[in-house]
Amino acid sequence: MSLGPTARRRRLGTSLAELRSEAQRSLNEAADHIGCSAGKIRNWEAGRSGIKKFELTALLDYYRTPQAVRGLLEDLRREGAQRGWWSTYRLPEWFKPYVGLEQAAVEVRNFEIELIPGLLQTKAYAREIHSAGTHITDPSDVEKRVAARMERQQRLWADEPLRLSAVVSEAALHRQIGGAEVMAEQLHHLRSLGRLPNVVLQILPSSVGTHPSLAGGFTFLRFAESADPDVGWTENPLGGNVIEDRDDVATLRTMFDELQRLALSKRDSTRLLARMLAESTTP
Template identity: 35%
Template sequence: MTIDVVAERLGCSPSKVSRIETGHTSATPRDVKDMLDIYGVDGVESDELVQISREARQKGWWHPFSTVLSGAFVGMEAAAKTVRAYEQQVVPGLLQTDKYAIAMIRAARPSDSDQEIEQRVRVRMARQALLIQDDPIDLQVVLDEAVVSRPVGGDEVMRDQMLRLVEMSLLPNVTLQILPFAAGAHAGMDGTFSILDFPDAEDPNVVFAENATGGLFLEKSDELRKYNSIFETIRATALSPEESRNMIVLLAEEPLWKLRPRVSGSI
């Protein structure tokens, strides 16, 4: 059945059908029902697809903050069952305190206005509900030791952040590990990433490789296998959850940045 035939039976232009099929425009539940009738799809399958089209048009809680969000990560994170993440530089957004988030965003985005920073922090804090809701996501995080060794926002902010990490690591759905400097070169040195696993077995996992402009979603089976292997390797190399928690408690009281001499940038 050609696009022209479908368009004629729908009473619309062929370009509209083309835009729907290629994902360049959303389809109303009415459009979906009419197209399914044309294609001979009925019963339970039709009802499910029409319901999906209704849900797809509902805006998530993060929609008002679209001006400070890039990409679809927040929405995909909200739909995930499990998030497995490796972080090299900063505490993951799901585990940040608001003051740490403010200091980090100000340093990473010096051109952002106070209002934009406030909105970014509000989104970050709202995302954390995923860890404590009735059906929370399972979060597995490996942090490079650099994350807990670099003071962000000053001593007090960093100490509070350390204590937050300890608190969150005690949740039954959160596994937190530290990859120590002593591990030397390791499998995750190419960069930070997150693996999102979804509850529907037919919905493939997604890797999000983060960068300064947002990030890149990877979905090919060979890419997924590679990142699954990387995560399992660095997880096996990292300290155990209990050892990691003890290390963070110690660093909260005796931070490394106070013990090490300051080195001038000038030579």
């Protein structure tokens, strides 16, 4: 899979952090040298924001970077400045970083309490979600948001498909988003996607009671290259947060493993979906 702009920014950022460390320069020293804040340097190294050509040149001069390396880093900078396909879908600014990371990831692990995961939603279900809060999503943007969600799902059928492990609370299956017809279609869709070899769908039954993530859902993303560290993601109605601290990401990984252990197996989850569908069609 070719690297997208977000992945290239992260790769460039990792290289900049390594060069600064090798040059034995602190964040403040690098920032003072080129006349910016330490926070700006930190954002570049984390791949959260793009760097201009003259800024990159100034840093590489300061770090005494070999010419051969400079060319590779300039290529990453230029390609990382390109706009991703999602830039035309009027997504919230806070959500764009996640979409970029998801497009670069090879594996996504997602736990949801109240909703079906976005990568597993039908178009009708997604439309209901985006239409529910007009204070959050402008009605004129709903179809764009739905289309973006459908585009994200194409990774599941790509030549090098995204690996998705999802643990979904049973409560999300019973919540009547859009009514009985929409939910029946959604449950059928979950059964179909659960048969894909790259998708592991598990239901966390209500009988479990307490579990490691009662406060809400989260996502954990893995990437192909060791140069791109794993990240986490959490969101709420007003925004989202990329989690990069290694200890926090490790905690999310452990939490997900525990949720998978508590959840029904893939086979039993499929059986539960079949039973719910049968019950929904029984007069």
